Amino acid sequence: MKLEHLAALRTAAAQRHPVAYATRLPDGEAFVLPDAAAPEALVAEAATMLAANRTGVLLIGAESWFIEARNPAPRAIIIGAVHIAQSLAPLLASLGFAVVVVDPRRAFTSAERFPGIATQTDWPDDALAGLAPDRETAVITLSHDPRLDDPALIRALASDAFYIGALGSRKTHAARVERLGAAGMAGTAMARICGPVGLDIGAVSAPEIALSIAAQLVAARRGKLRVECPA
Amino acid sequence: MGGIGGDADDILQIAADWQAAGEAVAIATVTATWGSSPQRPGSRMAVTRSGKIAGSVSGGCIETAVATAAQRCIETGAPQLLDFGVTDERAREVGLVCGGKVSVFVEKLM
Incomplete structure (x- = not known):
């Protein structure tokens, strides 16, 4: 592998750009695609693999190519740089x-609390407008403060986010659903919110709650999640 | 997960960091698997001439053999495509629960 390819x-x-990395076997000739210098047939096959998010070996003419689809990593946007977020952010990473942790309270988002994790101190609705959640994005609200969580949930519900979770008891969640309903959100839309957040594993401590949320996220991504929401 | 595994991507970063620190590095990549091989195509392992290893290509069954091939590749500069059946006796001897077959491409980081 060339260092310049590794860097690319x-x-x-x-930058969340989808690329295909193609390596000819066994001599190691390689391209980061799309690349105009690559053979036309390879460019076409790589585009197909990338669109299907498939990685594997293809025979192109008489040549064997290992084509690796490198689509952007799934994202998790955490609202509220709270104690549980300190466990959840590195676990999801x-x-x-x-992972991006959003909290306008600067003291909460310090690098000491979140080493190596991206943080933003915008208000959650502004942050989500910029981050533009797509179908590879999860949004989890943890702040317990409706002024932070509610606008984030409204933004998230208007997006294609594959997972939306909100920390809080059934009672808290029922009150939240009522508030969001009063703000004009439809009950069917709010059924997308996993609340109380996380799989029911009897979690008590912050790391345990983080584990239950992470497990639910994985289940959602792997198509194993059933959302049962009291909305 | 479906996109770039943060994990697999970290291996590339580690490989780049090792090379920047003056190490000679080879990268092993799983290109194909059959049966119950635990790592997917695209899984990577980085190996230095000095014997540092990061990442995994099989969950432990063939790492030693791949590391040896990687170090040979660092010396010769010639890439190599390795095929393993990981149900062999050696895997069983060391108590590894492995099945299936795996192809691993080994190349020097230039």
Whole structure:
């Protein structure tokens, strides 16, 4: 592998650009695609693999190519730089999520509290407007403060986010659903919110609650989640 | 997960960091699997001449053999495509629960 290719792959990942990395077997000739210098048939096959998010070996003519689809990593946007977020953010990062923690209270988002994790101090609705959640994005509200959580949930519900979770007891969630309903959100839309958030594993401590949320996120991504919402 | 595994991507960063620190590095990539091999195509392992290893290509069954091939590749500069059946006796001897087959491409980071 050429160092310049490695750098190009890392830049694409950081900028959330989908690329295909094609390596000819066994001699190691390689392209980061799309690349105008690559053979036409390879460019076409790589585009197909990338669109299907498939990684594997293809025979193109007489040549064997290993084509790696490198689509942007799934993202998790956490609202509220609270204690549970300190456990959840690194846990989700270890599962391959690009994690952003949003909290306008600067003291909460310090690098000491979130080493190596991206943080934003915008108001959650502004932050979500900029981050533009797509179908590879999860939004989790943890702040317990309706002034932070509610606008974020309204933004999230208007997006294609594959998972929306809100921390809080059944009672808290019922009150939240009532508030969001009064703000004009439809009950059917609010059924997308996982609240209380997380799988029911009897979690008590912050790391345990983080684990239950992370497990629910994985279940959602792998198509194993049933949302049962009291809305 | 479906996109770029944060994990697999970290291996590329580690490989780049090792090379920047003056190490000679090879990268091993799973290109194909059959059966119950635990790592998916695209999984990577980085190996230095000095013997540092990051990442995984099989969950432990063939890492030693791949590391040896990677270090040879660092010396020769020639890439290599390796095929393993990971139900062999050696895997069983060390108590690994592995099945299936895996192809691993090993190349030097230039």
